[in-house]
Amino acid sequence: MKKIMLSVVLVFIVAGIIFAPWVTVSFAENRVTNKFDGQRKTVSDGCGFNCKDCGVKTTEKVLFGRKVVIEYACGLLPSDSLEYHQKKELFVSFIGTVH
Incomplete structure (x- = not known):
């Protein structure tokens, strides 16, 4: 019985990580803009x-x-x-890191 419960818990944890519902649109946008601005704040x-x-x-x-x-x-x-604008695609992971 304990093995079944452990398996069910692991399935829910893995499903949560795969779908990452806590990475919302606003969270991802804020992480990306803060990371982008932070990397360039010292360049005039x-x-x-x-x-x-x-x-x-x-x-x-x-x-x-x-x-x-x-x-x-x-x-x-x-x-x-x-014509002078550039686009970049970034990924915000389930732990909040930007790649």
Whole structure:
């Protein structure tokens, strides 16, 4: 009986980690923007979200976390147009790390 209960508990724990319901859209967006801004805060003309329609573009629930796509621009731009914007796809894991 103890082995069955242990197996059931393990199945629920593994299912929880795989689907990670605690990694919400807002949690993933905050983790990604904080990580991105933190990496570039000491660079005076580095990359950032201070451009038209920049920031988090999409979030998608995937196994073990969320996939987040951001749009940003780097350096001193001649104009704020889409041709100078870049996109990057990042992953927020079930433990909150950004990759």
